[in-house]
Amino acid sequence: MAIITISRGSSSMGKAVAEQVARRLGYRLISREVLLDASSRFNVPEIKLEKAIHDAPGILDRYRHSSQSYVAYIRSALVEQVVADNVVYHGLAGHLLLKGLSQVLKVRINADMKKRIAVVMKRDRISADEARSRIQEDDRQRRKWTQTLYGQDPWDASLYDLTICIDTLSVDNAVDFICQAAGTEGFQGTEKNRRQVSDMAVACRVKAALADEFPNVSVTCEYGNVLVYTGAGSDHSSGKLARKIDHVRETVEGIFHIEIHSGVAVPEEAV
Amino acid sequence: MSIIMISSDVAETEAIIAGKVAEEKGYALLDRRVLHDAANRYGVKPERLNDALENRPSLLRRLPPRQWRYYLACIEAEVLDRLLVDNIICRDVGAHLYVNGVSHAMKIRVLTGKQACREAAEREGGSLEKAEKQGFRMNRCRTAWSMAAYQKDEADPAGYDLVVSLDQIDPVEAVRTIVGASAYRKFQSMTYSTKCLTDLALAARVRAALLKSMSDMQVQARDGAVVVTARALKRRKREKVEAIKQLAGQIPGVGYVEVHVRNNIFRKAE
Numbered sequence: 001m002a003i004i005t006i007s008r009g010s011s012s013m014g015k016a017v018a019e020q021v022a023r024r025l026g027y028r029l030i031s032r033e034v035l036l037d038a039s040s041r042f043n044v045p046e047i048k049l050e051k052a053i054h055d056a057p058g059i060l061d062r063y064r065h066s067s068q069s070y071v072a073y074i075r076s077a078l079v080e081q082v083v084a085d086n087v088v089y090h091g092l093a094g095h096l097l098l099k100g101l102s103q104v105l106k107v108r109i110n111a112d113m114k115k116r117i118a119v120v121m122k123r124d125r126i127s128a129d130e131a132r133s134r135i136q137e138d139d140r141q142r143r144k145w146t147q148t149l150y151g152q153d154p155w156d157a158s159l160y161d162l163t164i165c166i167d168t169l170s171v172d173n174a175v176d177f178i179c180q181a182a183g184t185e186g187f188q189g190t191e192k193n194r195r196q197v198s199d200m201a202v203a204c205r206v207k208a209a210l211a212d213e214f215p216n217v218s219v220t221c222e223y224g225n226v227l228v229y230t231g232a233g234s235d236h237s238s239g240k241l242a243r244k245i246d247h248v249r250e251t252v253e254g255i256f257h258i259e260i261h262s263g264v265a266v267p268e269e270a271v
Numbered sequence: 272m273s274i275i276m277i278s279s280d281v282a283e284t285e286a287i288i289a290g291k292v293a294e295e296k297g298y299a300l301l302d303r304r305v306l307h308d309a310a311n312r313y314g315v316k317p318e319r320l321n322d323a324l325e326n327r328p329s330l331l332r333r334l335p336p337r338q339w340r341y342y343l344a345c346i347e348a349e350v351l352d353r354l355l356v357d358n359i360i361c362r363d364v365g366a367h368l369y370v371n372g373v374s375h376a377m378k379i380r381v382l383t384g385k386q387a388c389r390e391a392a393e394r395e396g397g398s399l400e401k402a403e404k405q406g407f408r409m410n411r412c413r414t415a416w417s418m419a420a421y422q423k424d425e426a427d428p429a430g431y432d433l434v435v436s437l438d439q440i441d442p443v444e445a446v447r448t449i450v451g452a453s454a455y456r457k458f459q460s461m462t463y464s465t466k467c468l469t470d471l472a473l474a475a476r477v478r479a480a481l482l483k484s485m486s487d488m489q490v491q492a493r494d495g496a497v498v499v500t501a502r503a504l505k506r507r508k509r510e511k512v513e514a515i516k517q518l519a520g521q522i523p524g525v526g527y528v529e530v531h532v533r534n535n536i537f538r539k540a541e
Contacts, residue, residue, distance in 0.1 A: 102439065110429055155428065158384050163434035168374070173455055177433070180448060186439040 002187035003082045003104045003197075004178065005094030007154065010138045011119040012111035013166050018090035020175045025182060030081055031091040038070075038077035042208065049074055053092050055141050071097075071149060072211035075271065076204035083201050085189045092142075095159055096150050100269040101200060103193040105182050108160040109174065112167040195223070202226060202254040203271045209248045214241055218270035224256030229266045273458040275360045275449065276367040278425065279381040280410055284437065288381050289362040291446045296453065301353050301361040309349035313479065320346055324365060327419045341482040343420055348479040351472035357460055367430065368421040369475075373468045375460040379449055380434040466494075473497065477519045485515070495526035503532045 004021060008014030015031075022029035035053075039046040052070035075097045081087060082098065089098075095106040113135070120131035146154045157163045162181055164174045181187065203221035206228065210217050218229040230241060241260060249258050275292060279285035286302075293300040303321065310317040319334075323342035328334050343365075350364050354376070361367075367378045385403075392402040410426060417425035428434045433452060435445045452458065474492035481488050481499065489500040497519055503511040512530045519528045 105439070108428070108434075112429075157380065157426070157428035157434040158382055158436065160434070161436045161439050163380075163428040163431070165429070165432050168432045168457060169452075169455070170457075173452070173457075177448060177452070180451065181440060181444070184441060184444045186441060 002182040002189065003085065003098065003101065004088045004107060004182055005098060005104060006088065006090040006107045006109060006178075007093070007095050007160065008090075008109040009111065009116065009142070010135060011116040011123070012109050013119075013171055014090055014109040016171050017107075017109055017166070017174045017178070018088050020171060021178050021182075022088040024175060024179055025086070025088075027086045027088045028084075029088050029090070031089065034074060034078045034081060034089070034091055037081065038073040041077060042073040044070060044073060053145075055145065068149070068215040069208075069211040072204070072208045072271075076201075076208040079197065079201045079204045083197050085194070085197075093146070096146065096152070100271075101193070101197055103187050103189055103197075105162070105178070105187045106160045107178055107181075108157070108163040110163060110165050112165075115167060198254070199223065200271065202252070205252045205254065206248055206258070207271050209252055210241075210244060213244060217241070218266045220267055220270045221254075224254055226255050226258040228258065228260045229264065229270060230260060230262050273453050273460060274354055274357065274370075274373070274376040275453055275458075276370065276376060276378045277360065277362045277381065277449075278367050278379070278431070279383065280406070280413075280426070281383045281387045282363070284381055284383045284387065284442075285362050288442060288446060288449070289360050291442070292449050292453075293360040295446060295450045296358075296360070298358045298360050299356070301350065301359050301366075302363045305349055305353060305364060306346065309345050312349060313345040313483075315342065315345060324363075325416075327416055337482075337486045340486065341479070344475065344479040344482045348472070348475040351468070351475045355465075355468060355472055357465075365417070365420070368417055368423050368425065370468070370471065373471065374464040375458050376464075376468070377433075377449075377453055377458045378431045379452075380428065380431040381445060382434060382436040382438075384436055384438045386438055470494070473522070473524050476522050477525060480518050480522055481515060484518075485511075492525075495524060496529070497525050497527065498529045498531065500531045500533070502534070505534055508532050 004027070006014050006018045018029060021027070035046050035049050038044070038049055049070050052067045053074055078089065078094070078097050082089070098104045116135050117128055117131045120126065120134060121128055124131070142154050146152055152159060162177060164177060166174060199221040202224060203219045203226065206226055207219045210228070216231060220227045228245060245258055245260060249255055277285055277289045277292065279288065289300060306317045306320045310320055320342050322332065322334060323339050324346065326332060326334060328336040328339040346364060347369055350361070350366050351370070353359065354361065354366070354370065370376050388399055388402040388406050391406070392399045395402070414424050414426055417423050423430055435448060437445060470492045474490045474497065477492065477497050477499070478488060478490040481490070485501065487502050491498045499515050499519060501511060501515060511532055515530045516528045519525055
């Protein structure tokens with residue numbers, strides 16, 4: 001009873017692996033559904049969400065913070081999807097968006113550049129040079145996106161529980177590894193784990209509700225008790241955030257109690 | 272019938288996992304104890320070989336680059352000869368960095384990450400942050416060493432067939448996964464993969480013999496034919512070719528030696 005995220009570079013057979021894992025374990029397979037869900041819930045065009053989760057934020061985005069808001073919407077939609085457990089997510093950044101949840105098995109599929117080029121050449125009927133530059137550009141965007149928003153390198157193996165090289169191992173072998181790991185004790189959906197996911201869902205809802213106006217706030221939730229962390233000063237003292245929090249309390253589901261913490265260290269698990 | 276090479280960010284974890292896998296599979300374990308045999312074979316001190324595996328060349332340590340390369344070549348030659356036996360677990364001798372193109376050699380990396388830092392902090396009574404910093408520093412040193420020795424980053428997951436993080440996965444489960452993977456057909460020794468390993472071992476033996484008295488050398492071997500690429504001053508070219516042919520020809524298994532000498536315009540002739 002696990003949540004499995006499968007991360008990979010483009011054209012690295014990650015989708016094939018995810019489909020087989022989901023089939024073998026009888027889990028739900030999700031990817032684009034998350035964007036569709038976020039799009040309809042937050043009334044944002046899907047293309048904007050896709051761009052926000054794929055492309056690194058540009059210079060203007062750093063001032064408008066639109067990327068951060070969109071990522072908060074996507075994260076909220078993803079967490080709502082995994083609350084039900086038994087899910088395989090093979091969309092972008094699953095390992096980062098679900099960071100902090102202990103029952104998430106984070107898998108990375110790596111493939112050799114030559115093989116990736118061959119896949120793209122065959123699929124898009126383009127030359128090797130063009131395929132190579134497309135893959136390199138895609139990798140560059142992924143690296144920049146992850147570094148800008150999370151300060152990490154997507155190729156860093158320490159972000160994942162399992163990193164599988166698909167060149168030497170087949171898709172079937174990779175599926176075996178993942179299914180075996182998913183069955184181990186650490187990834188089982190215990191009562192504690194389920195509560196952790198539902199708390200994260202509440203925190204993500206609050207964060208999504210605040211992200212547009214207050215992109216720099218961080219949120220935690222425990223047993224429905226929500227803490228909103230802000231930097232010392234401005235937002236909180238102006239009362240603007242407090243008024244917004246009052247509104248959030250009325251509209252967001254699952255909040256038992258909500259309060260603002262200003263100028264204190266933000267916990268690692270905050271969203 | 273396979274070779275399993277295990278590497279980790281923490282030496283203790285690497286030893287435990289390698290030991291357990293060896294026990295489960297009933298395979299022999301190849302680790303730094305092999306340095307004594309290598310030292311005897313090549314007439315060097317075991318501590319010097321150990322030093323070469325730990326550190327980069329340094330004048331302060333009395334480990335000049337040329338000597339360092341020679342020590343590494345001695346280790347490679349000894350390790351590769353041992354790996355020819357098959358059914359072996361290998362750790363702590365850098366084999367995952369120089370055993371390339373051998374399909375039955377499975378490369379595994381085990382990451383202990385935060386768990387190891389927490390344990391280190393508890394053991395030493397320091398803070399987690401301090402333990403993390405120390406772990407980061409050690410990994411950076413290992414990366415610098417592997418880059419200098421083999422132009423590869425030891426931490427790069429692309430160099431491994433499988434990387435397992437012990438943050439969430441139990442070590443027992445990791446061992447089971449490694450044992451299960453080693454049974455895959457892809458990791459069974461075949462005629463071609465055994466031949467590749469034999470060629471690597473021969474090239475390493477020749478290189479170790481040549482590096483004792485020369486430097487800046489590349490050696491490739493195929494079916495007993497050895498190709499050596501070296502550098503020499505134009506006027507010493509013929510002399511160097513003769514010396515290489517003579518030295519390499521004495522190594523058992525060498526049938527033919529071809530030498531390519533490039534002009535060395537920066538260094539003195541050896």
